Amino acid sequence: MTQISSAIRKSRSGGRPPRDAVEELAARVIACAARLFMERGYAGVSIEAVAAEAGVGKNTIYRRHATKADLFQAVVDEQMRMRLRAPEEIEAGDLAGSLRRLASLLVAAALNPETTALQRLVIAEAERFPEIAAICLDRAFRPAIALARSVLERHAGKQATSADLDFAAEQFVAAIVYGPHLHALMGRRDLTAAETAEHYADRAVALFLGGWR
Numbered sequence: 001m002t003q004i005s006s007a008i009r010k011s012r013s014g015g016r017p018p019r020d021a022v023e024e025l026a027a028r029v030i031a032c033a034a035r036l037f038m039e040r041g042y043a044g045v046s047i048e049a050v051a052a053e054a055g056v057g058k059n060t061i062y063r064r065h066a067t068k069a070d071l072f073q074a075v076v077d078e079q080m081r082m083r084l085r086a087p088e089e090i091e092a093g094d095l096a097g098s099l100r101r102l103a104s105l106l107v108a109a110a111l112n113p114e115t116t117a118l119q120r121l122v123i124a125e126a127e128r129f130p131e132i133a134a135i136c137l138d139r140a141f142r143p144a145i146a147l148a149r150s151v152l153e154r155h156a157g158k159q160a161t162s163a164d165l166d167f168a169a170e171q172f173v174a175a176i177v178y179g180p181h182l183h184a185l186m187g188r189r190d191l192t193a194a195e196t197a198e199h200y201a202d203r204a205v206a207l208f209l210g211g212w213r
Helices: 003-014 019-040 047-054 058-064 068-083 095-111 113-125 130-155 162-185 194-212
Strands: none
Touching: 019 047, 019 058, 019 068, 019 113, 047 058, 047 068, 068 095, 068 113, 068 130, 095 113, 095 130, 095 162, 095 194, 113 130, 113 162, 130 162, 162 194
16 A cells, blocks of 8 residues: 555545645546556456555545546546647647647647557557547547637637537648657657657647648
């Protein structure tokens, strides 16, 4: 049992556990779950295994995550929190600058080893566990599209319809992510240098803007 979970248990007789301890324990559970999913795959992980890895009782996890799918979703949510930014951090300035900032984040996310590990997991096991594909679509791909749509909408003229914005945002994300994502899945390293990835993002944005305008 970890010091954090012990502190939480001891605090039960005297009221609520310290908020910092609760948050740290939650983060530890997510980190342990992420590591196990990446190492063992979705089928090879159980709530009990995550509890043992995190040094907590399984009921501690069940109180926050009722199922293994819920825990996997929390892992994906944390990955997105670390990789993306709030819209206001991206949308400042002109359209080209905003799209370059978003593109740089998306390229970095696509090349991240943890992102690649989770994508390989989903590709390998989605047919058997369709819920994990749905989670990645809803909690990873769609938030990225929503960010792109927010940027485009801020700068779009009145002639752009809602359907236009939806389609353009989806195409932007696909155009930016596809190449780096495929490189990472295939184990290629030619986009890993920061300046190379930045150059790729700049060229992809320029190509997109040529069609958007």
